[in-house]
Amino acid sequence: MAxxxxxxxxxxxTQTGNTGQLARAAERGVQAEPGCAVQCLMAADASLDHLLWCHGVLLGTPENFGYMSGMLKDFFDRTYYPAEPYQLNKPYALFISAGNDGSGAAREVARIAKGYPLVPVAEPLICxxxxxxQHLAEAEALGQAMAAGLALGIF
Structure with missing residues (x-):
């Protein structure tokens, strides 16, 4: 059986490159898990078609003024209503590069993700x-955990 x-x-x-480093580490984690494919995209390049392709989502943002980046918000703005008919109900996890405490960005991403619905499967990784x-190792572990959870049918 396949x-x-x-x-x-x-x-x-990412603007400074910090969140980009975390994204690439998460991508390495996914790639370490057999049977998983990954697309790692800047928010400006991601679309509803990408959401429909995937079984799980990792979201990454810098903390900007206590909030998610404008480009991640733009991704949500562009895909939220078109995604409604699909009731995605997909697992997601979040990583944040924070200059402060990251809690505002985490709270607002969770609020929006709930509407898709996307289901959180891990506490936000706030760096x-x-x-x-250490942050890079944690992001890599997050990517691998998401991949392993999907591969094993845990979520």
Missing amino acids: IEQKNILIVYH RGEITP
């Missing part, structure tokens, strides 16, 4: 300050 490939979409925005090797 095992169905699981597809994971990583949607992120405060400069990106460290």
Whole structure:
């Protein structure tokens, strides 16, 4: 019996490169899990078709003024209503590069994701300050956990 490939979409925005480092680490984590494919896209390039392709989503944003980035919000704005008929009900996890505490960005992403619906499967990974090797390891682990959870049918 063939095992169905699981597809994971990583949607992120970065200006300084910090969130981009986390996205690439998460992508490496997904790639470490057999039977999983990944698309890692800047929020401006991601679309409803990408959401429909995937089985799970990793979202990444810098914390901007206590909120998610404008480009991640734009992704939500462009896909939210077109996604309504599909009742996506897909698992998601979030990573944030934060200069402050990241809680505002996490809260607002969760509020919007609930409407799709997207279902949180992990606590948000909030990386405060400069990106460290520990942050990158945690982002990689988050990507691999999402992939393993999907591959095993946990979510």
